[in-house]
Amino acid sequence: MSKKIKSFNFILIIFIALFLTGCWDNEELDTISIVTGVGIDAADTEGNIKLSLQVGKINQEKSTPQSAGGSDDSIILEIEEKSILTGTNELERQVTRALFMFHNQVIIFGKEQAKKEIKPYIETFIRQNDMRMETLVFISEGEAKDILDIKMEQDKISSFGITKMIEGIQRYDETYSIRVLDLVCMIMDEGTTPVLPILKIEGSDKSRLLLKGLAILDNEKYIGELNETETRGYTWIRGKFKNTFIEVDTEDGLAILNMSNIRYKLKPQIKGEDLIMDLEILGDVVFSEVQGFHNMTIEETTKIILEGAKEKINEEIEASLSKSKKLKTDFLGFGTEYHKRFPKVWEDVKEHWENIFPEISLITNIELNLIDTGKIRNSLDMKEGK
Amino acid sequence: MILDKRKISRTQFMFSVACFIQSSSLLTSFFTSITKQDSWIAVILGSIVSIPTLLIYSYIMKKFPDKNLIEINDMVFGPIIGKIFSIIYIWFFMTLSAINTKDLGEFVQKTILDNTPSIIIVGALLLLCSWTVRNGIEIVTRYSLLFTFIATTIVISTVFLTINQMEMDNFLPILQQPKMAYVRATHIISAIPFGELVVILMLNPNLDIEPKKRIKYLLYGFLIGGFTLLLVVFRDIAVLSKTIEIFLLPSYETLRLISVYSTLSRVEALFAISLIILMFFKISVLYYISVMGIAYLFKMKSYKPLVLSIGVIIIIYSFIVYPSIIAHMKSGSETAPFGWLVVESILPLITAIVAKIRKLPEQKKGMSS
Numbered sequence: 001m002s003k004k005i006k007s008f009n010f011i012l013i014i015f016i017a018l019f020l021t022g023c024w025d026n027e028e029l030d031t032i033s034i035v036t037g038v039g040i041d042a043a044d045t046e047g048n049i050k051l052s053l054q055v056g057k058i059n060q061e062k063s064t065p066q067s068a069g070g071s072d073d074s075i076i077l078e079i080e081e082k083s084i085l086t087g088t089n090e091l092e093r094q095v096t097r098a099l100f101m102f103h104n105q106v107i108i109f110g111k112e113q114a115k116k117e118i119k120p121y122i123e124t125f126i127r128q129n130d131m132r133m134e135t136l137v138f139i140s141e142g143e144a145k146d147i148l149d150i151k152m153e154q155d156k157i158s159s160f161g162i163t164k165m166i167e168g169i170q171r172y173d174e175t176y177s178i179r180v181l182d183l184v185c186m187i188m189d190e191g192t193t194p195v196l197p198i199l200k201i202e203g204s205d206k207s208r209l210l211l212k213g214l215a216i217l218d219n220e221k222y223i224g225e226l227n228e229t230e231t232r233g234y235t236w237i238r239g240k241f242k243n244t245f246i247e248v249d250t251e252d253g254l255a256i257l258n259m260s261n262i263r264y265k266l267k268p269q270i271k272g273e274d275l276i277m278d279l280e281i282l283g284d285v286v287f288s289e290v291q292g293f294h295n296m297t298i299e300e301t302t303k304i305i306l307e308g309a310k311e312k313i314n315e316e317i318e319a320s321l322s323k324s325k326k327l328k329t330d331f332l333g334f335g336t337e338y339h340k341r342f343p344k345v346w347e348d349v350k351e352h353w354e355n356i357f358p359e360i361s362l363i364t365n366i367e368l369n370l371i372d373t374g375k376i377r378n379s380l381d382m383k384e385g386k
Numbered sequence: 387m388i389l390d391k392r393k394i395s396r397t398q399f400m401f402s403v404a405c406f407i408q409s410s411s412l413l414t415s416f417f418t419s420i421t422k423q424d425s426w427i428a429v430i431l432g433s434i435v436s437i438p439t440l441l442i443y444s445y446i447m448k449k450f451p452d453k454n455l456i457e458i459n460d461m462v463f464g465p466i467i468g469k470i471f472s473i474i475y476i477w478f479f480m481t482l483s484a485i486n487t488k489d490l491g492e493f494v495q496k497t498i499l500d501n502t503p504s505i506i507i508v509g510a511l512l513l514l515c516s517w518t519v520r521n522g523i524e525i526v527t528r529y530s531l532l533f534t535f536i537a538t539t540i541v542i543s544t545v546f547l548t549i550n551q552m553e554m555d556n557f558l559p560i561l562q563q564p565k566m567a568y569v570r571a572t573h574i575i576s577a578i579p580f581g582e583l584v585v586i587l588m589l590n591p592n593l594d595i596e597p598k599k600r601i602k603y604l605l606y607g608f609l610i611g612g613f614t615l616l617l618v619v620f621r622d623i624a625v626l627s628k629t630i631e632i633f634l635l636p637s638y639e640t641l642r643l644i645s646v647y648s649t650l651s652r653v654e655a656l657f658a659i660s661l662i663i664l665m666f667f668k669i670s671v672l673y674y675i676s677v678m679g680i681a682y683l684f685k686m687k688s689y690k691p692l693v694l695s696i697g698v699i700i701i702i703y704s705f706i707v708y709p710s711i712i713a714h715m716k717s718g719s720e721t722a723p724f725g726w727l728v729v730e731s732i733l734p735l736i737t738a739i740v741a742k743i744r745k746l747p748e749q750k751k752g753m754s755s
Contacts, residue, residue: 340559341559
């Protein structure tokens with residue numbers, strides 16, 4: 001009896017293995033188009049967007065000998081539609097292969113679209129299962145499509161180039177890597193205006209991409225942007241530098257410092273009626289380059305340079321703060337800090353935060369600790385000995 | 387009349403309890419959508435609130451060490467009212483099995499096998515479960531230690547892998563939600579993962595533990611499970627911040643974010659692994675219990691003929707239990723906890739009180755000696 005059951009089980013297993021397995025919903029590499037970048041631009045018709053998808057080519061013919069710029073590594077698909085998914089569905093019918101969104105690297109909003117709205121289009125990227133939350137988000141100066149379309153010198157597919165660039169920058173500065181998740185967090189946080197990095201095409205042959213400051217999105221609409229100094233200020237306040245160079249330009253000479261081991265403390269305080277933010281920045285500095293400082297001793301030089309560096313940081317912070325006050329929008333996230341640390345106070349002020357927040361005074365306390373002067377002590381121009 | 391004579395050892399019992407709770411740690415959105423960054427508080431409150439319920443269970447287990455819930459109902463309330471109680475319990479167990487089957491089927495279909503008809507996924511799963519159930523409780527719980535070990539290892543290792551994305555600021559502000567939110571979330575946690583432990587009352591006669599020590603192993607298992615749940619919620623809040631409230635599967639999204647220099651990514655497969663093994667365990671236990679419940683209710687001589695037919699009922703039930711995911715979420719966070727509470731806490735409490743008043747176990751002892 002049990003032998004019968006055993007042989008029945010055996011046949012059953014063989015049957016299952018033969019007939020229930022298979023690859024009937026397989027997706028082979030030569031039947032899919034891998035989308036590597038999504039660009040969203042403003043369309044002329046109200047309520048529509050111009051969707052451009054960058055599709056990386058897989059079948060690279062090895063025989064074509066380095067045709068400079070001749071063979072395209074990616075193609076751009078374009079369509080004007082109401083939403084991202086209607087656009088991709090429409091595109092599915094125009095291309096020979098199925099669109100495969102899992103490997104999307106970047107989402108780029110054209111500046112014109114950002115001036116209209118971006119929020120409804122973010123929704124798709126968090127709802128759909130084949131979209132990943134760590135995709136990077138950017139705003140493009142000009143059209144997003146152009147950014148997807150350019151051939152960078154070293155990376156033929158621009159979205160991979162952008163990702164690599166961000167990965168490189170991220171080692172010392174985290175401001176520019178804003179993922180879908182971070183953007184959604186910023187949108188959901190009370191008292192923060194979202195910011196997104198801006199991409200710009202530069203160079204005579206239009207083959208160079210540049211990260212140029214941050215775009216400020218009040219109510220998820222583009223209202224202004226930060227230049228380089230202001231972006232640095234933003235980075236100081238949000239505590240996103242891991243290490244950085246500080247350029248100190250004094251009357252006596254020029255010095256470049258490398259600052260590392262940076263520690264930040266941003267502390268909201270309430271003193272009486274006033275709201276005060278306390279920002280503490282501690283860091284170790286190393287002299288990387290020193291020019292000038294004729295006939296001065298190293299002690300004097302050090303003092304001047306460190307003072308200059310503090311001033312420089314303060315200037316950058318000030319620039320960013322005054323920009324924020326001018327635009328009357330709190331992209332520095334002070335509101336969030338108060339919301340987190342003083343939730344009761346926040347309940348009272350949040351209704352008219354844009355009027356209260358320009359009154360906040362920011363007190364900075366910067367301490368730089370010189371740990372190394374590099375391979376040499378005195379500069380060539382400096383006074384010998386002590 | 388004991389239908390399944392096999393015994394469960396202490397470790398098996400302890401880890402079964404842990405495993406049972408852990409299986410709910412994957413589907414946390416019922417309460418994370420309510421208390422957001424304070425969900426960890428709700429987990430702690432929920433576990434504290436659940437302890438009295440566990441004490442009721444252990445009281446019943448101590449008083450009736452070799453009887454299961456259906457028999458206890460018959461003894462305590464008499465054959466008619468007892469049967470009504472038993473039917474309510476069996477309905478509850480069947481519903482739970484159907485809901486969990488549905489959860490697993492939906493998850494697998496949504497994330498891995500999106501073109502496969504869900505009847506194939508659910509059918510294959512239930513076929514495996516029925517094989518286990520046919521072999522009795524000892525087989526069902528045998529792998530609980532291994533499953534708990536795998537699930538806990540996955541949770542702990544993912545905590546380390548996401549540590550660079552965690553921000554302690556995400557927990558602020560603390561205790562700023564409306565008060566009702568905490569009450570609701572606590573209620574959900576005590577009803578959905580912890581309260582479902584009422585199933586152990588059905589395993590009672592199979593425990594190979596002295597009646598007095600059962601509470602100890604029950605609490606140990608409860609602690610392991612509760613701690614894992616807490617850790618999962620902590621990790622998800624630290625990584626996802628406020629966005630935790632909008633995701634249906636917060637843990638899955640957290641794991642999707644893991645990427646160690648693009649060499650170690652796509653770790654969400656781990657979530658799928660732990661979900662499938664834990665859900666397999668949970669469904670097996672619930673399935674076994676539904677089968678046993680019906681077998682005892684009708685005083686059958688063997689439970690084996692029931693296994694396949696009840697499996698079919700569970701499959702069909704799982705398709706009709708909720709019309710859509712919206713209804714599922716709504717019921718999970720709004721109506722179900724109240725219904726569950728009746729079955730999980732109030733009915734056992736009534737049983738315990740009536741047993742106490744009628745001094746039942748003593749009589750029984752006197753009769754048997």
